[in-house]
Amino acid sequence: MTTIADVARHAGVSVATVSHVMNRTRHVEPETAERVHSAIAALRYSPNTLARSLRRGETKTIGLLLPDNSNPFFASVARQIEDAGFLAGYTVILCNSDGSAEKEERYLQVLMAKQIDGLIFAGSSDHARVFANVLPGVPAVLLDREIHSVNVDSVLVDHDHGGYLAGRYLVGLGHEKIGVIGGPRDSSSSPARLRGFARALQEAGLDLPANAVVDSDYHFAGGRTAMERLMAQAPGITALFACNDLMAMGALTVLRGRGLRVPDDMSMIGFDDIPYAVTTWPPLTTIAQPVEKIGTRAVSLLLARVAEPAAHSRREVLTPVLVERESCAPLRQ
Secondary structure (H helix, E strand, O other): OHHHHHHHHOOOOHHHHHHHHHHHOOOOOOHHHHHHHHHHHHHHOOOHHHHHHHHOOOOOEEEEEEEOOOHHHHHHHHHHHHHHHHHOEEEEEEEEEOHHHHHHHHHHHHHHHOOOEEEEEOOOOOOOHHHHHOOOOOEEEEEEEOOOOOOOOEEOOOOOHHHHHHHHHHHHHHOOOOOOOOOOOOOOOOHHHHHHHHHHHHOOOOOOOHHHEEEEOHHHHHHHHHHHHHHHHHHOOOEEEEEHHHHHHHHHHHHOOOOOOOOOOOOEEEEEOOOOHHOOOOOOOEEEEEEHHHHHHHHHHHHHHOOOOOOOOEEEEEEOOEEEEOOOOOOOO
């Protein structure tokens, strides 16, 4: 394997001169620099960037731990983080935890062994214990999570406001009997979306009965199962709020199977605005999360934390917006 010493001998210069030419750390006469570049090309020398980074105490890698990259929302977030990291000169290592605290802990140990420069982390319900035990002193940003016991930055979405937008929109269309398919109660997002939704109904003088809410798992199949249950226990509903788009799409297949039309017989609104939301029939009205901002701000905060490890923790809250499409309509009398 060609070494930097081989390049120096071929060019007739010192190893230090080759290093200065490659790293641009000192002025080198143009003729000398040209000999070094010619030697590098002739010997096909490729520096060991990992070793160089380790000597500087960095690896230019970011660990990204998500619950489920098969979910189009998390896939979109991962892509934004990868793109932003790449522009900043970082490689992103992606791990999926499937919402398991045990898998999170094992993956975090693997990432630590790889000497990542920082971590972007969306964890399970037991994330506080896992995070506090495994990652003391490692620059990190949490997505949709906060841990006040450690100095860590967070990028959050105002899920309460998103749920409120969904409720106010359906109420504004004249719907009074509305069903909800929620996500896992031990997540941070679903309870917040439900709180905002219930507040919008309460402001309109409406209740959200317990039998009109069915919890699920943020998956397509879970949306199907939840919709079957919801129609059995709350048959009079005229509109549906699903706490993510995948569950809304699962619910849509149940309605079609029963010969019901959206939005003529049932209005439906989702949450996330995943890319598939525009391909359903009808296209899905939804609450859009600012995916691009989530990814870019997470990387920006992480790199700032790497540069200033002792800085006070920062908390950024992003605002979702309503995207109107064709799956909702005024209540038919």
